[in-house]
Amino acid sequence: MDDLTQLIILAQEGDRDAYGKIYGVYYRRIYRYCLFNTRSRELAQDICQETFVKAWKALPAFSLKKGSSLQAFLFKIARNLIIDISRKKKTESLENYHGLVSEEDLEGQIDKREENKVLRRAISELSEKERQIIVLHYFEELSGAEIAKVVGMREGALRVRTHRTLKKLKDLIEKYV
Amino acid sequence: MSDERFKNLRREYLETPVPDFLIYDGWVNVRLKLTPRSYSFVRLFAGRFVMAVLILSLIFTVAVTSSQAAAPGDFLYPVKVASQNVYSRISGDVKSPIENRIQDVIDSIAEPDENLDEAIKHYENTITNSKNRIRSEELKEQFKATLVQQEDKLKHLNEQNDSEKRREMISELIDRTSEVRGEVKGEKETGDKHEQEETRGPRD
Numbered sequence: 001m002d003d004l005t006q007l008i009i010l011a012q013e014g015d016r017d018a019y020g021k022i023y024g025v026y027y028r029r030i031y032r033y034c035l036f037n038t039r040s041r042e043l044a045q046d047i048c049q050e051t052f053v054k055a056w057k058a059l060p061a062f063s064l065k066k067g068s069s070l071q072a073f074l075f076k077i078a079r080n081l082i083i084d085i086s087r088k089k090k091t092e093s094l095e096n097y098h099g100l101v102s103e104e105d106l107e108g109q110i111d112k113r114e115e116n117k118v119l120r121r122a123i124s125e126l127s128e129k130e131r132q133i134i135v136l137h138y139f140e141e142l143s144g145a146e147i148a149k150v151v152g153m154r155e156g157a158l159r160v161r162t163h164r165t166l167k168k169l170k171d172l173i174e175k176y177v
Numbered sequence: 178m179s180d181e182r183f184k185n186l187r188r189e190y191l192e193t194p195v196p197d198f199l200i201y202d203g204w205v206n207v208r209l210k211l212t213p214r215s216y217s218f219v220r221l222f223a224g225r226f227v228m229a230v231l232i233l234s235l236i237f238t239v240a241v242t243s244s245q246a247a248a249p250g251d252f253l254y255p256v257k258v259a260s261q262n263v264y265s266r267i268s269g270d271v272k273s274p275i276e277n278r279i280q281d282v283i284d285s286i287a288e289p290d291e292n293l294d295e296a297i298k299h300y301e302n303t304i305t306n307s308k309n310r311i312r313s314e315e316l317k318e319q320f321k322a323t324l325v326q327q328e329d330k331l332k333h334l335n336e337q338n339d340s341e342k343r344r345e346m347i348s349e350l351i352d353r354t355s356e357v358r359g360e361v362k363g364e365k366e367t368g369d370k371h372e373q374e375e376t377r378g379p380r381d
Contacts, residue, residue, distance in 0.1 A: 014214025023204050032193035045196055049203065053210045060214070116186045138183040139190045173182075 008070060012060050019059075023052055026071065029140060030078050036135060037082045047085065051078040072146035079132060079150055086128075122172035129153075130165040137162065249285045249299070250292035258299050262306070271307050271316055272323045278303045279327045282350070283334055286343060293343070297350055304357045317361050324358040 004025070010018035030051050034044035054077050062073055123131055132151050136142045142150070148158045198206075241260045244253035258278070265274045278300035285296040304324065311320055328351055335347045 012214075016208055016211055019211070020204050020208065023207060027199055027203060028195050031195055031199055032190060035193055036190060041196060045199060045203075048199065049207055049210075052207045056207075056211045113189075115182060116189055119182050119186050134183075135190075138180075139187045 004070065005064060008059070008062070008064060011056070012062070019052075019056060022070070026074055027052070029071070030074055033075065033135065033140065034078055034082060036139070037079075037131075038085065043085065047078060047081045050081055054081070067145060069143075069146045069149065071140075072142065072149040075136060075140070075142070075146075076150045083128065118173055118176050119169075121176055122169050125172050126165060126168065130161070130168070133158065133162055133165055134169070248288075248292070249281050249296035250288065254295065254299075258303075262303070266310075269316075271311060271320050274303050275300075275307060275323050275327060279330055282347075283330065286334060286338065286347075293346065297346065300350065301353055304354060308357050308361055311361075321358050321361055324354050324361075328354050328358075 004022070007018045007022050011022060027048060031044055031048040034047040034051075035041060038044050038047065051074060055074055058073075058077070062068065062070070123134055126134065129151050133147060136147045136150060137144075144155050144158055148155045151158070153161065240253065240256055244256035244260060247253040247257045261274050261277055265271065278296070281296040282293070282300050285293045304327075307320060311317055331347050331351045331354065335344050335351075338344050338347065
């Protein structure tokens with residue numbers, strides 16, 4: 001049994017300190033995922049906190065069977081909270097993400113930043129589900145099974161959807177360039 | 178789509194600065210909002226407990242219903258006897274379980290020895306338990322009358338029986354019934370010896 005599994009079992013039994021360690025492992029990832037999707041630091045911070053409060057409540061129902069993934073469990077909660085909020089408030093374009101990342105803009109990085117800007121713009125044109133597939137696969141590097149759990153699809157359907165999304169992204173980028 | 182494009186954007190994504198609040202006070206703030214686990218834990222197991230009770234109830238109902246057609250020697254026969262005993266205890270009916278068991282003995286007379294043995298064993302247990310259970314005089318009289326009826330049935334069964342071994346088994350059962358009847362009366366000795374001789378039926 002690995003350390004994380006032990007922490008999960010302890011947290012399921014009500015050990016808040018163990019849950020604090022789980023928080024320490026994942027909060028950065030959940031925050032940047034929320035920020036990428038909401039474009040608001042304050043909102044991302046609130047959703048990140050709320051994700052861990054909700055996860056604590058739902059943790060006893062989390063199964064430790066083979067194939068289960070705590071990060072998929074957390075990302076799914078975060079995604080649902082983001083969807084709830086985006087229904088209430090229209091989210092800003094992802095193109096503005098650049099300004100949130102860093103104030104620095106080194107000369108040598110201008111080209112890359114331009115390239116990133118185009119890709120961000122293309123990603124922002126995708127549907128919510130397609131965007132999550134890209135972010136979770138290429139940025140958070142979740143496995144296919146984990147992404148399938150987060151977005152609520154079967155793995156086979158996810159593969160097809162990923163392929164179509166990449167093609168769509170390519171077309172969008174060509175259009176912008 | 179080239180992966181290189183994603184790698185560049187991923188690098189930027191991973192450089193996302195995390196607010197100081199989350200680093201230093203984030204967990205403290207979350208911890209304050211965590212509800213005690215016991216409530217959720219109890220609720221979780223209560224749901225599982227209810228589900229387990231429902232499944233067990235279903236299995237129990239199916240087993241009891243299926244057992245009503247069971248005969249001595251069948252796998253579900255003890256379930257049938259137990260369920261009928263429970264029903265008689267609840268309803269206060271001392272007659273039905275005894276009649277049911279004697280009917281099983283009658284039905285098993287042509288069956289293999291072990292089936293008849295099992296039917297006899299359950300009959301003896303039933304009359305002994307009923308004797309120990311009843312308290313009121315009214316029920317005692319009803320019990321004795323029921324035993325007399327069973328003795329008559331067994332005598333009749335022995336008259337029609339060709340097997341000496343079986344006649345011996347039934348005669349012993351008649352003696353046992355008479356003995357229990359005597360114990361209800363408060364007699365130390367078993368019934369009238371002459372009466373018992375009569376109950377043994379014709380010998381070869």
